[in-house]
Amino acid sequence: MTALNGVTAGFRTGSFTAVMGPSGSGKSTLLHCAAGLDRPTSGRVFIDGTELTATTDTAMTKFRRRRVGFVxxxxxxxxxxxxEQNVVLPLRLAGRRADRARCRTVLTQLGLGDRRDDRPEKLSGGQRQRVAVARALLTEPAVIFADEPTGALDLRSAREVLTLLRAVVHDHGRTVVMVTHDPAAASYADSVLFLADGRLAGALSAPTPDAVAERLAHLGEVAA
Known part of the structure; x- marks a missing residue:
């Protein structure tokens, strides 16, 4: 079975892209291959000018730790x-010195400055996801990949996290690629990439919830 078939996609620096499609359409596979979590059986993956698919697994892991963020x-x-320990963990795993001052600055910017000594169990779902965003930002990655980042959140917390991701792009110049099934979540992105049966099935710029929902409803026709 082929998870992705002939998919070619590029994500512009400083852009926010949502990836959507039915269950089994290849969304998570695309995200994992693009992020260097999985190695495609064919094709090439580039991040920030580096070809991940031309490196060893060890080199790919080291690159991910330095240049890729995950939510x-x-x-x-x-x-x-x-x-705070959760946020600096990727740096420690990469053998890099953890800049505690920068960590606290990032947490303060995300409204968590007074929670840095708390453990996750004391936080709400939205606060935990903000910690995950802080962890992704701390390494100053070239791109942040988010896999259903609001799927476990209530509506208010979801809006807070999506607004935060949009600010990461527009205020800090980061690139965000987000898999989601929610048209409302996708509307926070600059554009939406649609997949169906492992193939590209179109794109939508300046998405609105209604436009995204309509495109999803007719995705089979678009893919054909």
């Missing part, structure tokens, strides 16, 4: 660590 639906926070 996942289940936060991926370690319950035994404080907020």
């Amino acid at each position: 996942f639906q289940d936060y991926n926070l370690l319950p035994s660590l404080t907020v």
Whole structure:
């Protein structure tokens, strides 16, 4: 079975792109291949001018730790660590010195300056996801990949996280690629890339929830 078939996509620096499609359309596979989590059986992946698919697995891991940020639906926070310890963990794993001052600055910017010594269990879902965003930002990555980042959040928390991701792009010049199933979440992006049956099925600029929902409803026709 082919998860992705002939997909070619580029994500402009300083842009926010949502990736959408039915279950099994290849969204997560695209995200994992683009981020260097999975190695495609064919094709090439470039991030910030570096061809990931031309490197060894060890080199790919090192590159990810330096130049790629991740935000996942289940936060991926370690319950035994404080907020600050969770945020600096990728740096420690990469053997880099953790800049505590910068960490605290980022947490303060995200409204978590007074929670840095708390453990995740004391935080709301939205606050945990903001910790995950802070962790992704701390390494100053070339791109941040987000896989259903609002899937486990209530409506208010989801809006806060999406507004934050948009600010990461427009205020800080980062590139964000987000997989989502929610047309309202996709409307926060600059553009939407649609997949169906492992193939590209169109794109939409300046998306609105209604326009995204309509395109999803007719995705089979678009793909054909």
